[in-house]
Amino acid sequence: MTYFKELASYLTLLNSDERNDVVNYYQEYALDAGLSEAQIKEKFGTAKKLARQILAEYSMREDDNYQDNKETYGKEKAKKKLSMIWLIILGLLASPVLLPLAFCLVLLLLSLLILVAAAFAAVLILLGAMTFASVFVVVTGFGIISQSLGVAFLFIGCGIGGVGISLVIWPLLFYFIRFLLASVAKLAKYIGRKFIRKPSAADWGDIR
Secondary structure, eight states: OHHHHHHHHTOTTSOHHHHHHHHHHHHHHHHHHTOOHHHHHHHHOOHHHHHHHHHHHHHHHHHHTOOTTTSOOOHHHHHHHHHHHHHHHHHHHHSSSOHHHHHHHHHHHHHHHHHHHHHHHHHHHHHHHHHHHHHHHHHHHHHTTTTOHHHHHHHHHHHHHHHHHHHHHHHHHHHHHHHHHHHHHHHHHHHHHHHOOOOOHHHHHHTO
16 A cells, blocks of 8 residues: 555654564554555554654653663763654644644643753853953963962963863753753653553554
8 A cells, every 4th residue: 555655654763673664563464454544544544643642652661671770871872862852742743632732731741851951051051251251360360470470370370270060060061961861751651651652453443
């Protein structure tokens, strides 16, 4: 059926084996139930809609299997968290929940993502300014050594102290953003599990 070819084309985030397993799973039930393409679309919507629900469920399951305590929180993991949240948002829009509810949940998740981005940008700018100012004070201190040794040492000491504080805060910033992103991802997964229903074998029997 064209429906299943189209479904496979929307599941590019899965590897070839996983994609084949998913498509075969639904194709077998459709054949067993003797369903036409029109009946499949009537029950599950378009192939794109079904693919979004499948990918949202897959991303949540993949996140469950991710070993937080055994792997560092690097850029790749942050990308996976963001990808999962985005797939859950798409899954909510494709889910059979009432549209106003799905829309509200999507707005909630998007608002939280914007809040995380804004917090990161604000702290990043603050720390950047602090680091720049500290370096400037150190340079100024060296520049006035010949004029006033005591004041120069004061400037250099304060500047070095500022740089040291910045170096301590930088990693704390990433731990803070990690916590915020993990919290949003956890909430997104909870919402996804509550409101995104991946079609199962039982559904196919409903349209026999």
